[in-house]
Amino acid sequence: MRDKAHLNTLLAAISDDPAGSMPPPIVQSSLFAFDSYKAFEDRMSGRTGQPIYTRVQNPTVAAFEALMADAEAGEAAVGFASGMAAISSTLLAFLKPGDRVACIEHVYPDTYRFLERMLRPLGIEISYHSAAAFEDEPDLLRGVQLAYLESPSSVIFAPMDLPRVTGHARRHGALTVIDNSWASPVFQKPIALGVDIVVHSASKYISGHSDTVAGVVIGSQDHIGRIRDLTLPLLGAKLAPFEAFLLIRGLRTLGARMKYHEATANMFVDRLAGQAGVRRVFSPGANTVPGLTGRSGLMSVEFDDTVDIPRFCDALGIFHLGVSWGGFESLILPARVGLAQAGQHNSMQKFNVSPNLVRLSLGLEDAEDLWADFTQALSQGAC
Numbered sequence: 001m002r003d004k005a006h007l008n009t010l011l012a013a014i015s016d017d018p019a020g021s022m023p024p025p026i027v028q029s030s031l032f033a034f035d036s037y038k039a040f041e042d043r044m045s046g047r048t049g050q051p052i053y054t055r056v057q058n059p060t061v062a063a064f065e066a067l068m069a070d071a072e073a074g075e076a077a078v079g080f081a082s083g084m085a086a087i088s089s090t091l092l093a094f095l096k097p098g099d100r101v102a103c104i105e106h107v108y109p110d111t112y113r114f115l116e117r118m119l120r121p122l123g124i125e126i127s128y129h130s131a132a133a134f135e136d137e138p139d140l141l142r143g144v145q146l147a148y149l150e151s152p153s154s155v156i157f158a159p160m161d162l163p164r165v166t167g168h169a170r171r172h173g174a175l176t177v178i179d180n181s182w183a184s185p186v187f188q189k190p191i192a193l194g195v196d197i198v199v200h201s202a203s204k205y206i207s208g209h210s211d212t213v214a215g216v217v218i219g220s221q222d223h224i225g226r227i228r229d230l231t232l233p234l235l236g237a238k239l240a241p242f243e244a245f246l247l248i249r250g251l252r253t254l255g256a257r258m259k260y261h262e263a264t265a266n267m268f269v270d271r272l273a274g275q276a277g278v279r280r281v282f283s284p285g286a287n288t289v290p291g292l293t294g295r296s297g298l299m300s301v302e303f304d305d306t307v308d309i310p311r312f313c314d315a316l317g318i319f320h321l322g323v324s325w326g327g328f329e330s331l332i333l334p335a336r337v338g339l340a341q342a343g344q345h346n347s348m349q350k351f352n353v354s355p356n357l358v359r360l361s362l363g364l365e366d367a368e369d370l371w372a373d374f375t376q377a378l379s380q381g382a383c
């Protein structure tokens with residue numbers, strides 16, 4: 001029955017707590033004790049699944065992992081302390097010096113910094129390609145060990161035809177990893193489209209409440225087993241039980257929230273098309289590529305030169321300025337702030353992001369209120 005259930009039904013699954021609680025209990029224990037020498041020895045030799053130590057295994061975290069494996073239609077999942085911990089622990093588990101990585105352009109800025117500042121110095125080669133190049137150049141992945149994908153990408157939200165790209169990857173024996181934070185499993189299930197490993201920043205839509213930083217990786221038993229064997233215990237960036245509890249609470253409403261974000265985003269995309277001051281909108285909708293079934297609330301808008309972006313931002317009343325996204329509150333992030341960010345390997349500069357771009361995260365406020373706020377700020381920002 002559960003095998004065939006729809007996502008919303010899977011995410012409503014109650015815990016198997018013997019006391020009958022709906023959510024799983026928060027098991028706030030660092031270690032788990034054993035009744036007998038034999039039981040301890042059996043566990044240490046891997047003959048039972050009982051938890052030993054929360055760096056590696058914890059019942060509340062396991063409950064979140066089980067929900068995520070179901071949601072993404074994967075065999076197994078492993079939680080992490082952040083999206084970046086999920087990404088770095090995945091890449092380090094599968095790459096070694098001399099390997100080659102092909103990465104999507106406009107990748108999440110800290111993923112770009114991880115590739116450039118930590119993997120390249122270890123002797124791993126990295127190249128960046130557009131979604132169109134991944135689709136149309138069947139030999140792009142020749143000699144590549146790992147394709148790191150986002151569909152849609154960050155910043156300009158370029159979607160890619162995943163069945164096509166994963167077909168090329170299989171022919172060349174390249175492992176495929178995708179960051180599915182934008183779509184969430186509600187709007188895209190990459191494993192069903194041929195991707196090997198899905199990573200998430202669970203800090204975004206999965207949490208949904210702007211109160212948690214977390215990550216998760218989903219894939220086959222073999223792939224997740226390798227991460228559990230190597231980078232989870234040895235780098236130790238584990239998910240905490242309380243965070244896992246908050247994420248489970250977020251997952252209960254994920255389907256309903258994504259539908260609401262989508263309705264507001266569709267309204268914005270329709271109205272922005274005729275809006276003075278707007279040059280371009282970056283927001284892929286349902287069915288722009290195979291397997292993408294909805295539009296999330298994260299999009300970018302490029303203004304023309306008639307808009308004073310700092311003045312526009314300061315005139316907003318409901319939208320707040322800030323990083324992150326996917327919560328209940330609407331946020332705006334101007335690209336110029338990212339372009340001005342100090343330090344090595346600024347991906348906004350590397351990928352030539354327009355200074356006239358702003359990213360919107362449309363939250364769960366009333367859609368008409370959001371539109372009224374956006375347009376009144378636009379008229380105050382006109383120059």
Ligand SMILES: *Cc1c(COP(=O)(O)O)cnc(C)c1O
Nearest residue numbers: 082083084108179181201203214
């Ligand atoms: C936020 C984000 C991350 C990083 O996640 P953290 O939980 O902040 O570490 C990775 N990928 C994308 C697309 C993100 O937006």
